Amino acid sequence: MSNEHYLHNPLIHADRRLGRHRSPWVRQFDCTHIAPLIICRGPIRKEAMDVFREMGISHFGILLSEKDSITYQNALAPELRAMTDPDRIHRVPDYTGANKEERDQRIRQIINIAHDNGYNAIFAGYGFMAEDETMVSAMEAAGLNFIGPCSRTVHDAGLKDEAKRTALKAGVSVTPGVDNATALTLLKKHPDAAALKALAHEKGLAVDAALFDDDSLALEDLADDVLAASYDKGIDLYTVDELCETLTEVVEKMATDYPENRVRLKAISGGGGKGQRILGIGEAARTPELAREILNEVKTTGVGDNKNILVELNIETTRHQEIQVLGNGDWCITLGGRD
Template sequence: MFAKILIANRGEIACRVIDTARKMGITTVAVYSDADAESRHRILADEAVHIGPAPVSDSYLKGDRIIQAALDSGAQAIHPGYGFLSENPDFVAAVEAAGLTFIGPSAASIRAMGLKDAAKALMVKAGVPVVPGYHGERQDADFLAAEADKIGYPVLIKARAGGGGKGMRLVNDPADFAAALEGAQREGQSSFGDSAVLIEKYITTPRHIEVQVFGDRHGNTVHLYERDCSLQRRHQKVIEEAPAPDMPPEVRAAMTEAAVQAARAVDYHNAGTIEFIVDGSGPLRPDGFWFMEMNTRLQVEHPVTEAVTGLDLVEWQLRVAAGEPLPLSQDQIGLNGHAFEARIYAEDPARDFLPAPGPLLHVSFPDGARIDTGVRGGDRISAHYDPMIAKVTTHAASRSEALFRLRQALGRTHIAGTATNLGFLQALCLDDDFASGRMDTGLIGRKQDTLTHVPAPDDAAVLFAAMAALDLDPARPRFGFRLWGSASRRVELVSDGQLVARDLRLLGPGHIAVEDGDTATEFEAVSVSADGMRARCGGRNLLARVARIGGAVSVLLDGRITDFAIIDPLAVEATGGAAENRITAPMTGLVRSVPVQPGSKVGRGDILVVLEAMKMEHSLRAATDGTIEAVHCAVGDNVGDGALLVEFAPADPQPDGESHSENANV
C-alpha cells in the first residue's frame, strides 16, 4: 500500500479522499491555487503545495506542475478526483512516465471510452445494446441531416468528445436541424477542441440509470448495482438514488451484466460507471436500455452506492491501484436499503439557476445525514470553480424513509451569504411524481416554474428576523415606555429586493403581534434559547434558526431560508459619524459601486459605497456633509466585515442648523 499520495483536485472530493486515506494510515498531499489558499482541503491534508493562480488553466489543469509537486513531496501515487485531469489519458501517461501510480484506469481504457462514437462502436462489438443512431466519421451537414431523417425525429445531436450536456442539442423538427448542428459543433469545438458529432434517436420518456463497475489488474470485474440519475437540469444531475426505483430483478441482471461486459471490453481496472439511457414510458424491461457512455473515474454520486453496499469506493480505488485484487467477489457484494444524494449549489433557481459566487457567512449542517463538503462558514464560493457547496446523502431501509430523511436534512441545512438551490431541492423532494418514482430526465424542465417559485416571507419569519434585528428578548423586551396602550416597535427589512415593514406590538409576556396596517398575526410563547427562537401561532409550534450577520439576518424556518437586510432608521449616523470620518463594511461582501473619489464633495446621506452581501445590495451613506479624503476599495473587491472602505473630512457646522446638502433629511 502507498505511504503517501497526492490529490490532484480541490473541494469536497479532495476532502473525501483525504478522509479515507487518513483511515488507512496514508499521508496526503494537497495542491491548491491562489483562490484556495485557506481552503478546507488544504487545511485537512498533511501537506500542501501551491500550484498557481486561480484560473484552472493556470493551476488544476497544469499536469506538469502537479506531477512535479508529487515528486518533490515524495508521493508515490496521484488520485485525480473527478473533473479536471481525471479523464485525461495524456496526464495518466505522464504520471506513469514519471514513475508514479495513477489511481484510476489506464490511459488506453480512457482513450477507448473518451470518444462517444468510437466507444459505441466498441460496445456494439462487445454485444452491449446501444441507441440507434449514426456514429461514423462523415460530418458534412447534408449527410448528417439525411442520417437524422433515417433515424426518425426527435433526434439528439451530441458532441462525440462531450460530457456534462455540452455540445448537445435536442431536435424535434427537421427544419431546426441545421441550426442545432451548427450550435453543437461550435460548442464541441470550444469546449473539447473537437467539433465532430454523433446523431442518436431521442427516447421521449428517458430515464438515466448507471451502473458502478470496478475492475482490478488480476482479471476481476464486478458491478456494485445501479444508480438512478434521472432528476437532471440541462443534463446536469441534481438528485441521485440507489437502487433505481421499480427495478425488476431481470432488468437489473441484464443491465449489470451489460455494464460488466462493457468494462471488460476495454480491460478496465479501478472505479468506473457505465451510463444507460432507459425507456421510462412504462415498466422497465430487459430490452429497453441502451449504452450512452462510460465515465472512467469516480462519480460525484458515488456516496449513494457506498450507502447501499456498505463499501468505501475510495479505499477500493487505492487498493486496486496498489496492485491488490478486488476486496470482494460479486456474490459477496450485497444491496441494503435505499439512499439519496442531493447536490447543494451556490446558484439562484429563481434566476434560471445563475451561479452565485460569494461569501458563505453562515453554514450549518444537520446530524443524521452524510455531508460531503469542501467549505466552512466564512469561506467563499469562487467564480473560478464549480459552485458546489455540499452533497447531502441519506440512507434508510425503504425508499420512502430515505426520501423523508433527505427532506428533513435539507430543511435543517442553513446556509447564508449567497443564493443556494436548497429551496428548489426541497420542492423537488415534495413533488408527487418524484416521491412515487414516476420520473424521467424531463421532469424538472416541465415543472421548473413551480419548483423555483419563491413565496413572500410570512409573518413568522419576519417576527424572528425582527427580533434579531432589534436584539429583542421577549423575556426582557425593550419596547419603550407607554402610559396607555401596548408598546410597539417599527422594523423595516428588505427581502429579495422588496421592502418588508411591520410593527411589533407587545401584548404581554412572550405575546407579540406582527402588524401590517389593519392586519395582525399574534404569536404566543415567544422565546429565545441556545437552539434558536420559538413561538406558537394558530396551534403551530415554530422553531427558527436565526443568524445575524452584520447588517443582515438569515432565518431558517420550516425548512425555508429567508434572508433579510436590516434598514436601520439611524443608519446614516451608524455608517460613520463626524467623529470617526470612516465608512466600514458592515459584513463580508462584494463591492458593487464606488460613486466617489478623493476630493469628491458629499452631503449627509449620499451613497459612498454599494456592497453586495446576503444576496442583496447595501448602500453605505455619508453620515455628514464633507469631502472624500481616501477610498480604500474598488468595484469587484471582496471585503471583510469591518474593512475600512472610505475616509472623509466633515464640513464645518453651519449656523442655525443649515446644511450644505439637499439630502440632509435622508
C-alpha cells in the same frame, strides 16, 4: 439538520487501515505507503482526503486553482480548513488548461509537483481529467501510480467514440447515431485509400504503410488511423467549419430517420455532463453553433486536438445508471452503482 449524521455515520466512515486487519490476505492490500496528489476539485476532493486518512495515508496534497481563489475570494472550502500544512496545497493557474498546449504544460507541472514533494500517486476523481488518456499515460511514464484505469483502458473506454466502437464489436447495443464525424469529414477531402496514403506521406504521419493496402480495413477506420497519427503529431487535417458541415448533414439525416426525436451532440471526452447539447426538432441549422460551444467547453479547440463529436438519438425517457467495475483482464467485480 446538523452534519453530525455525516461525520459519525458508520456507513460512511470506518477504519480502513487494512494493514491492521487480522487476515494476512487482507493485510497485503495495505495502502499506507501511497502518497497521493489529489488533482480534482469540489466535494470529491474532500471525500478523498477523508478516505485517505481512514486508510492510514498521512502524506497527501491537493491542487488549488488560482481561478478558485479569484472566484471565491472570501470562501474557504472544507478541504482547505482541514489542510493544516500549507506546503501540501499546490497552486496552479487552473486544473486543465484552455487548449492542448496549456493542458500539456499543466500535466508537466503536476508531475513536477508530485516529484518535488514526495508524492508517488495521482488521484483525479471521476470524469473529465480522470478520462484524459494523455494525462494518464504521462503519469505512468513519469513513474507515478494513477489511481484509476490505466491509459489503455482510458483510451478504449474513456473516449466515447472508442467506447461505442468497442461495444459494437462486442455485440452490445448502443444508442443510434454516428461516432466518426471527423473520419467522414476527412473522407470528403480524401475519398479513398490512395488519397489518404498521399496525405499521410505529405504530412509525414506515422501510419503503418500496410494499412493502406489492407482490403479488410474499412475506409472509415483507415481515415481514423490517419487522424490518430495527425493528433500524435499535433496537426489538423480538417477545419472546424468542415467538421460542422458534416455534423449538420448527420443531424439532418437523423431528423429524417427519427422525425419525432431530438438529437444529442456529445463530446468524445470529458465527464460530469460537460460537452453535451441537445438539438430540438427542426433545429439542425443550430448544429455549428452548438458544436463550437461543445469544443470550447471541453477545451479541444487547439491545433492537433481530437475534435470528434458524437451525434446520437436523444433518449427522452431514461435513467442514468453508473456501475463501478474493478478488474485485471482475467476477472472483474462490481463495486456497486448509483442512479
